[in-house]
Amino acid sequence: MANDISVGKAEPGCKKIDPILVADNVTRQFGGLTAVDVKHVEIPRGKITALIGPNGAGKTTFFNLLTGFDKPNTGTWTYEGKDLAGMPSYKVARLGMIRTFQLTKALSLLTVIDNMRLGAQGQAGEGFFKAFIRPLWSANEKRITAKADELLTRFKLDAKREDYAAALSGGQRKLLEMARALMSDPKLVMLDEPMAGVNPALTQSLLEHIKDLKNNGTTVLFVEHDMHMVRNISDWVIVMAEGKIVAEGPPSQVMKDQAVIDAYLGAHADTDLGTVAINKIKVGK
Amino acid sequence: MDIIQILSLALNELVAPMTVGYILCAIGLAVHFGFTGLLNFGQAAFAALGAYGYGYAVLVFGWDLWGAILFGLICAMAFAALLGIPTLRLRADYLAIVTIAASQALRFTVGSSTAAPITGGSAGQSQFGESFYALNPFPEGEYNLGTVTLTNLELWMRVVAWGLVAIAALFVFALTRSPWGRVLKGIREDEDAVRALGKNVFAYKLQALVIGGSIAAFGGMVFVMSSQANEPTNWGTNFTFITWTILLLGGAATILGPIVGGMVFFALLTLIESFLEILVNAGLLPFLLIEQVAQIRFLLVGLILMLLVIFRPQGFFGNKKEMQFNG
Numbered sequence: 021m022a023n024d025i026s027v028g029k030a031e032p033g034c035k036k037i038d039p040i041l042v043a044d045n046v047t048r049q050f051g052g053l054t055a056v057d058v059k060h061v062e063i064p065r066g067k068i069t070a071l072i073g074p075n076g077a078g079k080t081t082f083f084n085l086l087t088g089f090d091k092p093n094t095g096t097w098t099y100e101g102k103d104l105a106g107m108p109s110y111k112v113a114r115l116g117m118i119r120t121f122q123l124t125k126a127l128s129l130l131t132v133i134d135n136m137r138l139g140a141q142g143q144a145g146e147g148f149f150k151a152f153i154r155p156l157w158s159a160n161e162k163r164i165t166a167k168a169d170e171l172l173t174r175f176k177l178d179a180k181r182e183d184y185a186a187a188l189s190g191g192q193r194k195l196l197e198m199a200r201a202l203m204s205d206p207k208l209v210m211l212d213e214p215m216a217g218v219n220p221a222l223t224q225s226l227l228e229h230i231k232d233l234k235n236n237g238t239t240v241l242f243v244e245h246d247m248h249m250v251r252n253i254s255d256w257v258i259v260m261a262e263g264k265i266v267a268e269g270p271p272s273q274v275m276k277d278q279a280v281i282d283a284y285l286g287a288h289a290d291t292d293l294g295t296v297a298i299n300k301i302k303v304g305k
Numbered sequence: 306m307d308i309i310q311i312l313s314l315a316l317n318e319l320v321a322p323m324t325v326g327y328i329l330c331a332i333g334l335a336v337h338f339g340f341t342g343l344l345n346f347g348q349a350a351f352a353a354l355g356a357y358g359y360g361y362a363v364l365v366f367g368w369d370l371w372g373a374i375l376f377g378l379i380c381a382m383a384f385a386a387l388l389g390i391p392t393l394r395l396r397a398d399y400l401a402i403v404t405i406a407a408s409q410a411l412r413f414t415v416g417s418s419t420a421a422p423i424t425g426g427s428a429g430q431s432q433f434g435e436s437f438y439a440l441n442p443f444p445e446g447e448y449n450l451g452t453v454t455l456t457n458l459e460l461w462m463r464v465v466a467w468g469l470v471a472i473a474a475l476f477v478f479a480l481t482r483s484p485w486g487r488v489l490k491g492i493r494e495d496e497d498a499v500r501a502l503g504k505n506v507f508a509y510k511l512q513a514l515v516i517g518g519s520i521a522a523f524g525g526m527v528f529v530m531s532s533q534a535n536e537p538t539n540w541g542t543n544f545t546f547i548t549w550t551i552l553l554l555g556g557a558a559t560i561l562g563p564i565v566g567g568m569v570f571f572a573l574l575t576l577i578e579s580f581l582e583i584l585v586n587a588g589l590l591p592f593l594l595i596e597q598v599a600q601i602r603f604l605l606v607g608l609i610l611m612l613l614v615i616f617r618p619q620g621f622f623g624n625k626k627e628m629q630f631n632g
């Protein structure tokens with residue numbers, strides 16, 4: 021089936037017209053278990069790509085590998101043509117590839133606004149010597165604070181501005197982490213289950229925000245179990261199961277793919293995945 | 306001994322150079338632990354290196370005050386780098402283990418007869434304060450500060466010591482209110498989150514270790530300067546333990562905390578000792594010998610610390626939400 025993202029047919033490991041991230045032979049073993057075994061995958065630039073798969077499929081581990089938070093047993097990957105394998109995580113982030121964590125990492129004993137400010141990159145005041153000379157960074161501080169306030173409003177956290185992040189609810193922490201990731205205007209954001217625990221009413225506005233990101237040229241790669249969200253906003257879906265990429269394609273097509281249904285429901289199910297909430301289903305073999 | 310005497314003794318302890326030495330070390334530890342979350346259990350070693358470096362530069366190189374201070378500082382900084390570079394990439398507990406081991410090793414090394422040509426061995430170093438006291442601007446005579454009377458040199462020592470506390474406090478205050486300090490606090494909370502935002506966590510931790518260690522080096526110099534005697538026994542685990550107590554007493558992520566914590570700690574120690582002596586002399590504590598009082602007072606301080614941890618875990622000044630015992 022033709023589409024405007026892949027070169028030729030949409031199939032696992034297919035080439036993209038304009039990839040931002042290309043990974044080859046990335047494997048990661050934990051003892052005897054192969055958590056990730058990705059032969060080849062390309063993430064299309066400027067699109068919203070969903071990475072789905074049953075629990076334990078290796079999605080988070082793959083995120084960790086790509087962003088330098090874990091070391092693969094084998095593999096190479098490039099981002100914007102730059103080889104990232106072996107690069108420390110903070111350098112990856114500086115290249116504009118920012119990730120969030122499935123297990124939220126709000127900085128509990130910093131205020132919400134300080135959490136946000138910390139997300140901005142290239143701050144002169146973060147250098148030891150310049151830290152003493154306020155005029156060198158006060159203007160920038162104002163600028164990033166204004167930007168932070170804008171994002172906080174957008175994420176409905178403005179009322180919590182001065183609170184410690186520790187005082188936020190689980191869903192609010194997720195929101196804070198996502199908002200913080202956006203402080204640096206990343207080129208590629210990688211969100212690990214951004215909507216888990218977020219109130220459905222807010223989900224809608226966040227989905228709009230993610231679409232806006234795309235319209236501003238940001239590439240989004242996200243892991244999500246909620247198929248409605250995946251259908252709603254993604255341009256492309258990549259399916260992982262037992263560490264491997266088992267299917268790829270536009271959402272409507274992937275949801276009907278037999279390999280996906282097998283991965284999620286076991287070989288004998290024949291349900292259209294769009295109609296069930298996948299995170300409620302027990303994974304079968 | 307009457308009450309007035311006891312109180313004046315305690316007041317003297319409040320401002321004594323030894324108290325200041327500990328306070329400076331506790332301020333350094335606030336940078337390490339309170340603001341960055343680094344578990345340094347070898348603050349005694351940083352102080353010792355400041356003191357030994359200073360003494361060595363004066364006694365062996367024949368350097369003047371400024372050169373000697375610089376040398377003491379460099380020794381402590383090099384030590385921070387030596388311990389930090391291999392461990393700060395690892396889990397937090399590695400630094401704790403390495404600092405405690407290294408500070409013990411350092412203490413035994415400087416006290417050994419092999420090291421005697423450099424460190425003075427078990428006798429330590431003495432009479433290295435000439436260039437410091439030569440700068441004393443106060444005319445000879447007695448200075449009465451309320452309850453205590455000081456010589457001009459003692460006064461000079463205290464003025465410089467407290468001047469250093471003020472400078473260290475302002476220095477740390479400026480740092481912690483800057484974006485640099487914000488990164489440190491972020492690291493204290495979750496270093497992976499900070500990495501994911503593009504900050505070089507290792508470099509920040511190393512900077513924090515070096516800075517806190519440098520402040521402790523000043524603490525060490527102040528500690529030995531009033532008596533002009535630097536002995537290896539000064540720098541035992543006791544020293545580190547007291548520094549931690551002071552920090553936690555005052556509030557780990559605060560600037561005023563270590564200062565007031567140090568003053569309260571030593572005033573309390575003196576008061577407890579004096580009262581115990583009175584009680585023992587009056588025959589009210591038949592199970593205690595007068596020589597044991599100096600030991601038992603630490604027990605009581607430990608008890609007070611325990612109560613503090615239970616009832617006010619954030620210390621005197623800490624914001625309960627911001628800092629508890631959760632390094």
Ligand SMILES: Nc1ncnc2c1ncn2[C@@H]1O[C@H](COP(=O)(O)OP(=O)(O)OP(=O)(O)O)[C@@H](O)[C@H]1O
Nearest residue numbers: 050053055073074075076077078079080081082122
């Ligand atoms: N640090 C680790 N040590 C050992 N095994 C691990 C480790 N991290 C992940 N695994 C294993 O690797 C596999 C993939 O885990 P991963 O967290 O990547 O799954 P996931 O696709 O993100 O799942 P979920 O949807 O539940 O978040 C799992 O079987 C898991 O048990």
Ligand SMILES: [Mg+2]
Nearest residue numbers: 079080081122
């Ligand atoms: Mg996961």
